[in-house]
Amino acid sequence: MSASPIHPDSIDSRFGDLRIRRVAGHIGGEVLDLQLGADLSDERFGHLKAALLAHKVLFVRGQSHLDDASHQAFGERFGRIVAHPTVPAPGGTRLLELDASKGGGRADSWHTDVTFVDAFPRISILRGVTIPAFGGDTVWANTARAYELLPEPLKRLAESLWAVHGNDYDYAADRTNLSAERVRHHREVFVSALYEAEHPLVHVHPETGERALILGHFLKKIEGLASGESQRLFELLQARTVRLDNTVRWQxxxxxxxxxxxxxxxxxxxxxxxxxARVVRRVTVHGETAVSVDGRRSRTRRRPEASNDATVDAVIAASA
Incomplete structure (x- = not known):
């Protein structure tokens, strides 16, 4: 069966010679006819980065040439890559492997990556290694548009508030039929070291200047509110963020x-x-501390003395 023709009205041609097919109305673009790699010219990489800032998430089919090394090398074009703070990386890499067979590969709750540290990642690059015959889609939501559509009173309230994020969040809160293996992985691996950070509910994007919400399942409590009030306000803002018209789903x-x-x-x-079987591997690009609308920066509340990133750096140095 031949591929469906691409409607010309779906193409966003603002980014040099890149052809970006809009996947949904408010987030998501598929980059057509591009081979990713560290050897992209500065001009083409600049266009790709501009397209990412505009569309929030980009998808690229058919990247069979990428392996762990070239995946990481491409990620380094965006900045310094880092391992996950608690989940061990495959040997000699800084990759996060999500393998459904090992208990840690089913990230079935809305989140922004690693907001339990003050400088959470700026960019994530996920590669499909083993994809199931059906199911296993991923959905993304646009947190900048979610903020922009808030009524003015809610904007002002959200801009004034801060929240504590931690990796020891309530893992079972919104999940049913959890396997013993998943619970074990969460307890023994994901929270093997505990982290907490304080973030503004609204931050200013360092490259676009957009204001965006920082929410997701790592949020433990909004500061200054009773726990019940904190939960209700979180649910209100989170529900606005993940409205279907604010998302894109990738098969x-x-x-x-x-x-x-x-x-x-x-x-x-x-x-x-x-x-x-479902196995995906992620390259994570180190970020900077978030900045609130009044100029204050995210801050650490709790950080272990040593992290998995330091361990991985030592392994790589020893094997060089």
Missing amino acids: WRQDDVAIWDNRATQHYAVNDYGDQ
Whole structure:
């Protein structure tokens, strides 16, 4: 069966010679006919980065040439790449591997990556290594548009508030039928070291100047509010963020790559593929502390003395 023709009205041609197919109305673009790699020219990489800032998440099909090394090398074009603070990386890499068979691969709750540290990642680059025959889609939401559509009183309230984020959030709160393996992985791996950070509910994007919400499942409590009030306000703002018209859903194929601006998105991995194998690997680009609308920066509340990133750096140095 031949591929469906691409409607010309879906093409965003603002980015040099890149052809970007709009995937949804308010977030998401598919980059057509591009081979990713560290050897992209500065001009083409600049166009790709501009397209990412505009569309928030980009998808690229058919990147079978990428392996762990070239995946990481491409990620380094965006900045310094880092390992996950608690989940061990595959040997000799800084990658995060999400393998559904090992208990940690079903990220089926809305989140922005690693907001339990003060300088959470700026960019994430996810590569489909083993994709199930059906199911396993990922959905992204536009947190900048979510803020922009708030009524003015809610904007002013959100801009004044800060919240505590931690990796020891309530893992089972919105999940049913959790397997013992998933609970074990969360307890023994994901929270093997505890982190907490304080972030403004609204931050100013350092490159676009847009204001965006920082929410997601790592948020433990909005400061200055009773726990019940904190939960109700979180639910109100979170529900606005993940409205269907503010999201894009990607149906993975083998060797697809998704690149997203972690400062302006949340995402959710749909857990509907049963016992099928699903393995994806992520390169994470180090970020900067978020800045509130009044100029204050995110701050650390709790950080272990040593992190997995330091361990990975030592392993790589020893093997060089």
